[in-house]
Amino acid sequence: MLIHPARFWNFMARGYARRPVKDTKSYQHKLDITASYLQPTDTVFEFGCGSGTTSLIHAPRVSHIDAIDFSSEMIAIANEKASAKEIQNVKFSVSTLQDWPQPQNGSRYDAVLGMSILHLLPDLDDALAQVHRLMKPGAYFFSSTVCLGDMSALIHLALAPFGALGLLPKVLPLKADGTQKTMRLYSSSQGNLFN
Structure with missing residues (x-):
């Protein structure tokens, strides 16, 4: 891979x-849904946190957030934002989901x-298995993602060569129905609630 x-x-x-944010209405809707489940005593984990915006918005609603991203520059930005807003209950770390230490019960x-x-x-x-190991029984998993497999085949065909050449990160061509089915099957087999 070149990049x-x-x-x-x-x-x-x-x-x-x-x-x-391009679609502020959708983003706010996701924030509102997630916030409706969060409690002041909750500990939260966010992976792929990017520049930390979502974690920092939810920080006042919970006890603590561990947020990770594999990009050290994204984490530097997240820490700058947390410092500017004087938010101290979010810990940003450079890590992948696979490398994050598994917590004790x-x-x-x-x-x-x-x-x-x-x-x-x-x-x-593998990601869902990692997520499951991080969750308390009855915990919630919140996700939204691009379902490239549901978009025009031209978009997928246009992006695929750049990923194959290493000029862009590879993108899984997920489909909404298949992704939801995978989460439901995984949830029932693991005995945890995925939302």
Whole structure:
């Protein structure tokens, strides 16, 4: 691969952080749904947190958030934002989901967030297994992601060569129905609630 995904996102981070959210109505809807399940005593984990916006918005609603991204530049931006807003209950760390240490039973999370990230992971089943190990029984998993498989075939065909050449990160061509089915099947087989 010519461009390692972490290097790609390190390069893109400052520009990405400066861009406003394109669909503010949808983003606010996702925030509202997630917030309706969060409790002041909750500990939360977010993977693929990017520049930290979502974690920082939810921080006043919960006890603590551990938020990770494999891009060191994204985490630097997230820490700058937390410092500017004087938010101290979010810990941002450079890590992949696979490398994050598995918590002991008493320190698992009440909620896990994987927002706009599942389509960028190398293996959805492995990611869901990792998420399950992080969750307390009855915890919630919140996710929204791009379902490239539901979009025009031309979009997928246009992006695929750039991913294959290593010029862009590879994107899983997820479909909404298949992704929801995978989560439901995984949820029932693991005995945890995925939302």
